Amino acid sequence: MTPPSETASRIAFDLTADGRFCSGELIFDGGVLFVVEDGATVLERDVADCSELKQMTDIGCGALELALADPAGPPPENEGDPPAALPDAENVRVCRFTMAHAEEAAELCKVVNYYIATGDQNRMARPEGRRCPRCGRPLMQGTDVCLFCVDKGYILKRALQTAKPFLGRIAVSALLLTVANVFYALTPVLYRILTDDFLVRPETAAAWFGTPVRGVLLLALGMVLVRGLGQLFYITSNRMANRAGSAYSDSLRERLYAKVQLLSLSSVSKKTSGDLLKRITNDTEVIRTFLSDQGRNLLEQLVIMVFVTVVMALTNWKLMLMVILPVPVMVMLIQAFWRFIHVRYSKQWRIESRANSILHDIIKGIRVVKVFGSEEREIRKFSDCSRRLAEISASNEKFWARVSPALEFFVGIGEFFVLYFGGRMVLAGTLSLGELIQFVLFLSYIYTPLRWLSSFPRWLARAMTSMVKVVEILDEKPEITDAAGAEEKTVEGGIEFRNVRFGYKSYEPVLKNVSVTIRPGEMIGLVGPSGAGKSTMINLLMRLYDTNDGAVLIDGTDIRNIGQRCLHDQMGAVFQETFLFAGTIYDNITYARDDATREEVIAAAKAANAHEFIMALPDGYNTVLGENGHTLSGGERQRLAIARAVLKNPKILILDEATSSLDPKTEGLIQDALGKLVKNRTTIAIAHRLATLRHADRLVVIDRGCIAEVGSHKELLEKRGIYYRLVMAQRQTAKLKN
Template sequence: MSENRNPKRPTGGRGHGGGGPMSSFASGPVVKAKDFKGTLKRLISYLKPQKVNFILVFIFAIFSTIFNIVGPKVSGWAITRLFEGLMAKFTAIGQNQTLLKAGKAATIPIPNIDFPYIAHTLLLLLGLYLISTLFGFLQQYIMAGVAQKTVYNLRKDVEDKLSRLPLKFFDSRTHGEILSRVTNDVDNIATTLQQSLTQLITSVVTIVGIIIMMLTISPLMTLVVILTLPLYILVTALIAKQSQKYFAAQQKEIGELNGHVEEMYTGHKIVKSFGHEHDSIEQFKKINDRLYTSGWKAQFISGIIMPMMRFVSNIGYVIVSVVGGYLAIQGKITIGDIQAFIQYSNQFTQPIVQTANIANIIQSTVASAERIFELLDEVEEIPDSANAKVIESPKGEVKFENVDFNYKAEEPLIKNMNIDVKQGHTIAIVGPTGAGKTTLVNLLMRFYEIGGGTITIDGVDIRDIKRGELHNMFGMVLQDTWLFNGTIFDNIAYGKEDATKEEIIQAAKAAHAHHFIKTLPDGYNTVLNEEATNISQGQKQLLTIARAILANPTIMILDEATSSVDSRTEIYIQKAMTELMQNRTSFVIAHRLSTIRDAELILVMNKGSIIEMGNHNELLAKKGFYADLYNSQFTGSNSNNQAV
C-alpha cells in the first residue's frame, strides 16, 4: 500500500540559527502570525479557566517587583545616616583641634554614628528583599500550574483533534510538519507562559517603578537617564541591522553543511565506491569556509552591542554623578539618594531590553499558536450518524455499486466501479502503480468518502455503520510493517484487547513465528527497538501476521509483503498468510502474480477503472492486460515497462 495518494506535499527545510549577545535583536527576522490579534485572543481564552490564579500571579509579580525596587531607596537612608554621622564626627574633631591650637579647652562633644538606626534600616532592607523573594516564589509556583494546565488542555484538544481527522489530512502533510505542531509549537507556548509572561509583567512594573522612584529623588536626574534611551535604541538598531544579514548567511550555510554531511554519510558506500571522497571533502571545505566567514562576522558584530551599551551606560553614569554631586552640594539631595539613583539608572536598561526580547518571543509564540489553531480548525471526518448500526455477526459480503471517487474535482480516479464479493472469497487486486489499488481499500475502510454510489457490507451501507465497528471488522497486513518499541508479546497483543498468553502464543504458532521467537534470548519478552531493526524483515512480517490472526477479523486486507525477503522466509510468510485467509473474505493487493492464482476473483485495475475481471485461468485465456503482466514476470518481456 505504497501508492502516492497526493502528489503535492509540503516540504520542510533544513537550517539552524546562530546566536550571540543580544541575539534576539540580531539573529534574524522573527516568525510572525498572519492574524496576531485573533490568535492572541483565542490563546487567551485558554487562560480563562485559570483566571483567578493568573490574577494572583499578576498581583504577586507586582508586589515582588515593588519590594525589590524600594530596596535601593531604603539602603540610601542608611548610607545618608552613616555619611551624616561621619561628617558630624569629623567636624567636631576638627573644631576641637582648632580650639586646642588656640589654647582653649576642647569642649565640643563628638557625636556617635547612629548605628542602631543603620542596623534597623538594614534589617528593614533584608525584610523587603525576603518578602520580594517570597512573592517571587509564589508567583513562579502558581504560574507553573497555570502554564502547565493551559498547555495540558491545549495538548488534549490537539490529540482529540488528530483522532478525528481524515486520512487525507495526514496524506497531504509530512510527518515532521504534524509532529512540529504537536510538540515544538505546544512546548513553545508552554515556555512562554511559564517564563516570558511573568518576566514581561515584572519588566513592565520594574520600568514604571524605577521611573517613579527616580522622580521622587530628582526629576532633573531622571530626565538625564531618559535622554540616554535614544542612544541605546540607536546603537542596538544600527548593529542589529548589520549583523542580521550575517546571521541569515550563517543560518543558510549551516543548513547547507548539515545537508551535505547527512547526504555524504547516508551514501557513504556509494561515495567510496565511485571514488568521490576528494570531491566530497572539497565541497565540505568550501561550505565550511563560507560558514566561518559569515559566522565570525555575525558573532563579532553582535558581540559589539554589549560593550557599546556599557559605553552609553557609563556616559549616563558620569552625567548622573556630576549632576547628583552638584545637587548634593546645593543640599537638594543626599548622598544616599545619589547612591540609590545610580543603582536605579543601572537597573533601568535591563527591563527595557527584556521587554523588547519578550515582544519578539510573544510574536513567535502567537505564530506557534496560530499553527496549532489551524490544525484544530481542520475539517474533520464525517461523524457517525445518530442511528448508526452495528453488525453483530458480520459475514464479510462486500459490494461496490456504481462507486465514483476523486482526490481532485477535476481529476476523477475511480468511475462507476461495481464489485460483488461473496463471504470467504479471496479478491486479488492487480495493476500498475497509480492504478487505484490502495485507493479501493481506503474507500472500503472509509478512510476516504466516496463521491457517488454505495459500498455495503452484508447489505448495510458502510456510511450507516459506526466507524469504530467498521474498522474492527478488518485486519491488515501491510507491505510496510509497523511494530512499536516494546516486547514481542505486547506487539502481538496489540491485535486484541485483554488477550491471554495462550491466545498470543497460539496466534504466533499459526503465523509460523513461534519457533524464531523461542530462539531469541528473551523469547516473547524480547524488546524491539524503535525501528524494530533487531529482528529481520521477514520476522517482522510474521509478527504482524500473528497480530492480525489474534484480532480474528471478518475481512482481511493483505498488501503482499514478500518482495524484500528471501525465498525460504517467503515460504513461511505465504503459509502464514494462507492460514490467516482461511474462511475469511480477503482483499489481496498483489505484486507477485504467482501468489494469487487460487483467488476466486482477480480485479485488474488501470487508471482507476477495473478493466478486467475473472479468475486466473479466465484472465490468461483473454490474453489481455493481465496476461501481459503475468507473462512479463515469468518471461521477462516488457518487465521494465509494466510496473506492478
C-alpha cells in the same frame, strides 16, 4: 453573447492559449460553453457533439479541452455513461490556466460532463474558500481563516487558550513576583532615608529612635527583612512558574502529538518527519522557556520600572523626566530591529530543520549509504548544511553583538543627564543628597531592564515563530472526520465501490468511475499494472482518504457514516512493508488488540506460522525487537504482521502485496498462514505474483483507474483480455528464470 442565466456555471481562468496572463472567464450555460478573454468572447461552442470536457494537467499549469464524440463509436453501455470519444488529436482547445484555477476547472468538468451524459445542468459546487474575501490572497487547505487577515493577537489568544488550565498558577506566580520586586525596589528608598535622615541630619534619627546609632541598626535590620522577604517570595514564585511551564509544555506536546495522529495521511505526508519532530519537541521547549524565563523576566522588569518611575516622580518629577526621556528612542529602536530579527531567526529555524531532516534521512537509510560506500558524501552533505547553520547563527549573533552596544549607548545617555542636572540641583539646594543617591541607584534599576529589553525581541521572535508552528498544527483541520451521527455498527463484510472517482489531487484522477460489489466472505484479488489504482482502492476502503465523487459502502452504509474507530476496529491489513515497533514480539502482536489473552496470542502466532521461529529465539515471545524489527528477517516480520491480523480477527482483511519479495519456501509458509486467515471473512488481496491469487473467488482487473475485467481465474483466462496477457507474460518470465 446573451447575458448568462442564473443557473450558468462560471469559472475564472488566467492564461491565453500561447501562455500569456489574461483575465478570462469560462461560462457554461444551456449546453453552450463560452470562453471570454479580456472581455471578448473568443469561443462559443455547443457541447452537443462532444464526449467530454477534459482537464489536461501540464507542469505548473493546466488546460481544458473538449473531446469530440465519435459518430461511428459504440453507444454508451449504461445510461449516464459518456459517449465514445475521438482521439485527443481531434480535441477543441478551450482555455489554459495556472494551477490556482485547477480545482475550479475540475468542478466545471463535472458539471459539463454530467450535462453531456444526461442533458441536465447541475449547479457547480464551489471549491471551498480559495481566496480570502477581504484581501483576495489565497487561502490554505484545512484553514477557514485567511492567515493574513487574522490579527496579530490571534496567536497570543491561541497561546492563552492552550495555557488555560495553567493560567491560575501562572497568575499567582506573577503576583508573588510583583511583590518580590516591589520589596527589591525599596532598597534605594531606604538608602535615601539613611543618608538624609540618619547621616546628614542625625537629630532626626535621634528624635525617632533615641540614639542615631540605634536608628542605623534598625534601618539595617529593616533592609535585611525587606530583602529576605523579597527573596522568599521570589523563590516561591519561581518554583510555581517552573512547574506550570513544564506542565504547559507537556500538555502542548501531548496535544500536538495527538493532533499529528489525528491528521489524515495526506496532510502529514506534506511535512517532513524532521519538521514534525522538531515541532513536537523543540518548539514546545522554546515556548516553555519563554514562559518560565523570558516572559517572567519581562513582568519582573515592568513591575520594577513602574514602581521606580512612580517613586522618582514623587521625589522630583523634573529629574524623573530626564531619566525617562531616552526611553521612547529606545523603544523605537527596538521596534525598528524587530522585523529584521524575525526574518533572520526564521531563516535559522529553516536551516536547523533541514539539517535535522538530512540527519534523519541518513540514519534511516544507513544501509543504502553503506552499500553504496557514500559515507563521505553524506558526511559532506550534512556538514555543508551544518556549516551553513553555524554561519547563519554566527551571523545572527554577530549582528546582535554589533547592535546591542549601540543600543546600550543610547540607553546610557540618561545617566549623564542625571549626574549633571542632579548635581546642580543638590548644589542649589533644591534636591537633597539622599534623593540624588536614590536617583543614581534607581538609574541601574531602570536601565538594566531597558538594556535587557533590547534583547527581548530576540526571545519574543523565537517564541512567536515556534508558537506559530505549533498553532499551525493545532489549528489544522483533519480532512477526514466522522460525520454527525456516524454509526457504530458490526459489519458483515459486504463492500461496494459506487461510481468512485478519486485523485490525490482532485484534478488528477487515479480512479475514474469505479463500481464493484463484493459479497461478505468473498475473496477478491485486485490485479493490474503498477499505478493502475489498486492500492488507492484499498486506501479509500480503509478511509485514509475520502472519495472525490461516488462512495464506498460497507453493508450498504457509506463509510463516511460509520465511525472511523469502529470501521478500523473491524478491518485488518497486512502490507508489503511491515512496521514493527520497538518492543517485544508479544507487544507487537498484541498491538492489534491489547486485551488479548496469552493463549489467543499463541494461537494467532501458530496460525501465522510464526510460533516456531519465535520459540527458536532464546527469549521467546519476550524477545525485544530493535527499531522496525531489524533483528528479524523479512519473512519473519511478515509472519508477525499476519499474527497481528489474525489476533484482530477482522471482518474485512486487506493483503497488500503481503507475500511479495519472499523466497518460495517462506512464501509457502505465509500462503498457508493466509489460507487459514481468509476463511469466513471478506478478503481483498493485491499481488503482483498472479499465482498467489489463484484461490480468489473473483479477480478484479484494474487498468488506468477503471475496472477492466471481473471474473474468476478461469473465466478471465478464457476471455483472453488483460488478465490473460498478464498471466502469459508472467509465465514467460518464469520460464526464462528456470
